[in-house]
Amino acid sequence: xxxxxxxxLSSEWLVPGRNLFLTIHVLGIACFAYIVAKRLxxxxxxxxxxxxxxxxxxxxxxxxxxxxxxxxxxYRFAGALHILIxxxxxxxxxxxxxxxxxxxxxxxxxxxxxxxxxRVYDLITDYAATIVFLCMVxxxxxxxxxxxxxxAVPAKYGKSRTGDAVFLLxxxxxxxxxxxxxxxxxxxGHARQDQPVEALAILSLPWMLKIAIGSMPLxxxxxxxxxxxLVHEVTFYFLLCYRPFGIQFHVETSLFSIYFSxxxxxxxxxxxxxxxxxxxxxVKSFGVKTFEDFTWKHILDFxxxxxxxxxxxxCPANAVGRPLAPRFLTIKARDYGFHHYPVLGKANNGKxxxxxxxxxxxxxxxTTCGACEEECPLLVxxxxxxxxxxxxxxxxxxxxxxxxKPLKALENRGNPYGKMEKKKADWAKxxxxxxTSKVKTLDGNNSAGTLYFVDSITSYDDRMQSIGRSxxxxxxxxGEDFGILGAAEKDSxxxxxxxxxxMLFMALRDHNTNAIKASGVKRIVTSDPHAYNALKHxxxxxxxxxxxxQVIARKVRAGSIQFSRVENEDKVYAYHDPxxxxxxxxxxxxxxxxxxxxxxxxxxxxxxxRDRSFCCGGGxxxxxxxxxxxxxxxxxxxxxxxxxxxxxIVTACPFCMVNIEDAIKVAGLEGKMxxxxxxxxxxxxxxxxxxxxxTDELETATCGG
Amino acid sequence: xxxxxxxxxxxxxxxxxIEVNAAxxxxxxxxxxxxxxEADNYAVEEALQIxxxxxxxxxxxxxxxxxxxxxxxxxxxxxxxxxVLVSDEDFNGSDGRGIATILKDFVKKGRYDLxxxxxxxxxxxxxxxxxxxxxxxYPFASLVNSITVDGGKLKVGREIEGGNREINEIxxxxxxxxxxxxxxxxxxxxxxxxxxxxxxIPTLGVSNLGVEKDSVGEAAAxxxxxxxxxxxxxxxxxxxxxxxxxxxxxxxxxxAARGGLK
Numbered sequence: 001x002x003x004x005x006x007x008x009l010s011s012e013w014l015v016p017g018r019n020l021f022l023t024i025h026v027l028g029i030a031c032f033a034y035i036v037a038k039r040l041x042x043x044x045x046x047x048x049x050x051x052x053x054x055x056x057x058x059x060x061x062x063x064x065x066x067x068x069x070x071x072x073x074x075y076r077f078a079g080a081l082h083i084l085i086x087x088x089x090x091x092x093x094x095x096x097x098x099x100x101x102x103x104x105x106x107x108x109x110x111x112x113x114x115x116x117x118x119r120v121y122d123l124i125t126d127y128a129a130t131i132v133f134l135c136m137v138x139x140x141x142x143x144x145x146x147x148x149x150x151x152a153v154p155a156k157y158g159k160s161r162t163g164d165a166v167f168l169l170x171x172x173x174x175x176x177x178x179x180x181x182x183x184x185x186x187x188x189g190h191a192r193q194d195q196p197v198e199a200l201a202i203l204s205l206p207w208m209l210k211i212a213i214g215s216m217p218l219x220x221x222x223x224x225x226x227x228x229x230l231v232h233e234v235t236f237y238f239l240l241c242y243r244p245f246g247i248q249f250h251v252e253t254s255l256f257s258i259y260f261s262x263x264x265x266x267x268x269x270x271x272x273x274x275x276x277x278x279x280x281x282x283v284k285s286f287g288v289k290t291f292e293d294f295t296w297k298h299i300l301d302f303x304x305x306x307x308x309x310x311x312x313x314x315c316p317a318n319a320v321g322r323p324l325a326p327r328f329l330t331i332k333a334r335d336y337g338f339h340h341y342p343v344l345g346k347a348n349n350g351k352x353x354x355x356x357x358x359x360x361x362x363x364x365x366x367t368t369c370g371a372c373e374e375e376c377p378l379l380v381x382x383x384x385x386x387x388x389x390x391x392x393x394x395x396x397x398x399x400x401x402x403x404x405k406p407l408k409a410l411e412n413r414g415n416p417y418g419k420m421e422k423k424k425a426d427w428a429k430x431x432x433x434x435x436t437s438k439v440k441t442l443d444g445n446n447s448a449g450t451l452y453f454v455d456s457i458t459s460y461d462d463r464m465q466s467i468g469r470s471x472x473x474x475x476x477x478x479g480e481d482f483g484i485l486g487a488a489e490k491d492s493x494x495x496x497x498x499x500x501x502x503m504l505f506m507a508l509r510d511h512n513t514n515a516i517k518a519s520g521v522k523r524i525v526t527s528d529p530h531a532y533n534a535l536k537h538x539x540x541x542x543x544x545x546x547x548x549x550q551v552i553a554r555k556v557r558a559g560s561i562q563f564s565r566v567e568n569e570d571k572v573y574a575y576h577d578p579x580x581x582x583x584x585x586x587x588x589x590x591x592x593x594x595x596x597x598x599x600x601x602x603x604x605x606x607x608x609x610r611d612r613s614f615c616c617g618g619g620x621x622x623x624x625x626x627x628x629x630x631x632x633x634x635x636x637x638x639x640x641x642x643x644x645x646x647x648x649i650v651t652a653c654p655f656c657m658v659n660i661e662d663a664i665k666v667a668g669l670e671g672k673m674x675x676x677x678x679x680x681x682x683x684x685x686x687x688x689x690x691x692x693x694x695t696d697e698l699e700t701a702t703c704g705g
Numbered sequence: 706x707x708x709x710x711x712x713x714x715x716x717x718x719x720x721x722x723i724e725v726n727a728a729x730x731x732x733x734x735x736x737x738x739x740x741x742x743e744a745d746n747y748a749v750e751e752a753l754q755i756x757x758x759x760x761x762x763x764x765x766x767x768x769x770x771x772x773x774x775x776x777x778x779x780x781x782x783x784x785x786x787x788x789v790l791v792s793d794e795d796f797n798g799s800d801g802r803g804i805a806t807i808l809k810d811f812v813k814k815g816r817y818d819l820x821x822x823x824x825x826x827x828x829x830x831x832x833x834x835x836x837x838x839x840x841x842x843y844p845f846a847s848l849v850n851s852i853t854v855d856g857g858k859l860k861v862g863r864e865i866e867g868g869n870r871e872i873n874e875i876x877x878x879x880x881x882x883x884x885x886x887x888x889x890x891x892x893x894x895x896x897x898x899x900x901x902x903x904x905x906i907p908t909l910g911v912s913n914l915g916v917e918k919d920s921v922g923e924a925a926a927x928x929x930x931x932x933x934x935x936x937x938x939x940x941x942x943x944x945x946x947x948x949x950x951x952x953x954x955x956x957x958x959x960x961a962a963r964g965g966l967k
Binding site for chain 2: 404
């Protein structure tokens with residue numbers, strides 16, 4: 001008998017449909033379950049990682065970053081495409097399950113989707129399938145014709161993945177066509193048999209297919225119908241089982257990756273989550289040396305990476321030709337995991353990663369600026385992994401000579417320059433400065449409510465000492481009762497920790513914590529974002545800390561600070577967001593508010609600003625590291641400022657200042673471009689005495705100047 | 706291979722501001738920080754690498770006082786198998802020959818195939834290695850910047866003035882003084898040092914080594930420091946004030962004139 005029935009009532013090559021499809025279901029699901037189980041093996045063997053806390057916050061993340069696709073529009077076109085595909089998939093999920101079940105149970109209707117709601121849902125999914133299909137065509141076209149640069153795979157990182165990507169796109173397209181053809185042939189067949197006809201959405205793929213096949217004989221429609229079903233069925237399960245082998249595994253894992261993502265910015269994972277600091281001496285090996293030394297969440301990250309290339313596209317190390325691209329840090333680890341934990345066969349593991357899939361230079365190249373993490377739509381973590389790999393190298397004694405000297409100086413002298421402790425406060429002894437300002441040293445004889453934590457570079461670097469003096473003058477002007485620790489202050493250890501020397505960091509932290517507590521201060525202010533981040537996130541039990549830009553911005557808002565006018569009309573200012581103030585601590589608006597409070601100051605934004613700020617080259621120990629690179633990050637950054645039409649770069653970090661001032665010289669822009677710290681600029685424009693007569697703005701400026 | 710490395714603790718010039726004391730006969734030693742002498746550290750790394758290639762043990766030794774134990778511990782953390790502190794009041798004030806004598810007696814107490822020293826101590830005179838070899842009647846090579854083990858012999862590379870190198874074959878046992886740059890010494894962090902904190906470091910003195918008291922110490926020293934000063938600064942750098950092209954040209958001429966370009 002010829003007619004359109006439910007696939008479960010058909011028979012193929014004398015096998016009843018129901019049995020055939022049931023077999024495919026069972027095989028498909030069993031296969032998928034087996035593969036996933038195999039993929040879970042390294043996660044079980046990995047290091048612990050407590051990510052089961054704060055379920056509501058985590059669900060919030062899922063809503064924002066998974067369901068809400070929050071990061072995607074940062075790349076407009078690709079993001080829009082992804083949102084369409086993602087929405088389509090979500091809408092089609094129920095339909096896909098119904099269609100699969102129809103194979104074994106004729107006339108099955110998903111609960112809640114009978115009657116009117118079902119008809120509406122069918123119409124929506126007709127369009128969803130159509131849009132997903134079109135997106136596949138556009139995506140494949142992009143990959144094959146436009147070839148966005150960020151998908152390219154440099155030879156050193158392996159082979160191009162375009163083939164795999166297009167193959168997967170093709171499979172999804174096949175799935176959409178098969179699904180639509182099944183609906184179209186069912187409707188066409190029912191129409192021919194004078195049975196109730198399913199309504200198809202106008203101009204959707206099923207609707208067009210129905211028109212195309214409407215005049216075919218019933219027997220052909222029947223063959224088309226059952227073939228479409230079979231193709232849908234097989235493609236569905238093939239995709240399901242193929243995805244765990246490549247970039248599309250994120251379809252399954254992204255939800256978990258995002259739910260378990262890191263909640264605290266600016267922090268670093270401890271050496272071992274399950275070992276408290278005081279027992280670290282008993283830990284045999286530090287950091288990540290083999291694949292299994294990663295935490296389970298970090299391995300999940302490897303699975304979830306969609307290879308979209310956004311991280312590498314924003315990575316400053318990658319941009320200047322250093323041998324690091326975050327994308328391949330993940331991809332290489334995933335390939336390693338797949339290879340060493342094969343789906344068929346036994347796991348073989350324990351090979352060192354450094355010298356295997358990673359090079360030493362690759363791991364030292366990262367400035368921990370966080371641009372990659374900021375960009376990743378799947379919230380893949382990089383800094384913790386880099387730091388863990390560095391901990392492993394430090395533990396093996398595998399440290400470049402250029403870093404050994406400053407590390408030893410930090411151990412001996414508490415600063416990377418090897419300068420004498422007693423000279424730590426020399427910056428405050430400059431003759432001209434002393435005549436107008438006095439900085440107390442909180443050594444037991446003096447006390448104050450506020451501590452100005454200066455940190456090494458501002459204390460010892462001739463150029464950066466000016467930032468220390470400006471900060472002190474500002475604090476003095478604001479009437480803050482403040483002091484410094486002087487010789488008792490050691491390096492905050494921020495970069496020591498980020499370069500993987502945890503024990504040295506802990507020694508510095510403990511020393512400073514004791515010194516801060518002994519000083520009896522109630523709050524801490526710093527002009528160094530790295531010190532700020534360390535005191536805020538890496539230290540425990542110290543008084544609350546603020547960056548100087550926050551203090552000034554608060555006074556600006558309260559109207560208790562006035563600035564003189566910018567005299568030079570030709571100056572155009574651009575604010576460069578330091579990574580550890582901006583991305584890691586979300587302080588974007590305060591420094592800008594301060595700048596905008598200076599009358600007559602013309603300010604432009606660089607294309608890369610705020611959370612897309614471009615790292616200057618890195619701070620702390622990164623100043624000592626000799627990277628393999630084609631050019632300097634700072635030079636790129638200075639050119640970006642020039643491109644924005646600025647001739648003064650304002651920053652709020654001494655390390656940015658080092659890198660940017662150097663870069664101005666290297667870029668040959670001396671005389672055309674200059675750099676100034678926010679504190680220096682504010683210091684220049686502070687109106688110190690209140691003018692009794694304010695006739696015009698010019699006079700105000702003169703009075704203040 | 707049984708390897709002995711002689712190391713010394715010195716004030717690290719990169720982490721101290723060296724000033725002459727009021728008496729003008731030594732440096733101001735308050736607030737100094739010390740490290741293992743840089744060249745000695747390269748020697749230890751080389752010894753560890755040889756041991757890891759051909760097997761054996763690495764022993765580090767220093768002649769000094771209690772304070773010097775910290776550098777021995779650092780070398781233990783690097784991977785040395787044992788460390789010995791040679792210390793005795795009678796050793797105080799020894800000159801280079803005195804130190805070499807003490808080390809000679811220490812070497813004779815053990816069996817070492819290879820003895821390494823740093824090419825010179827930051828505050829030393831590059832003399833102990835050579836004297837030690839002579840006293841032991843061992844062959845000696847100085848300024849060594851590569852070592853290959855070849856059966857019962859070594860092939861050692863040496864730096865020749867002007868940037869050239871030579872390779873020498875040398876019989877074991879021998880004494881070599883190691884040039885910096887021969888390898889990349891591994892990093893030793895606080896963790897490493899903490900892990901060897903409880904490893905015992907034996908102290909040996911005159912009686913343990915059988916040193917003749919008359920041949921060591923201040924009384925036996927035949928070299929004495931009579932002055933110590935910071936040389937007056939000579940004329941500073943020449944600043945070039947031309948255009949970039951002119952300056953490049955001048956620099957080229959200056960370098961070429963001094964034989965820097967061939």
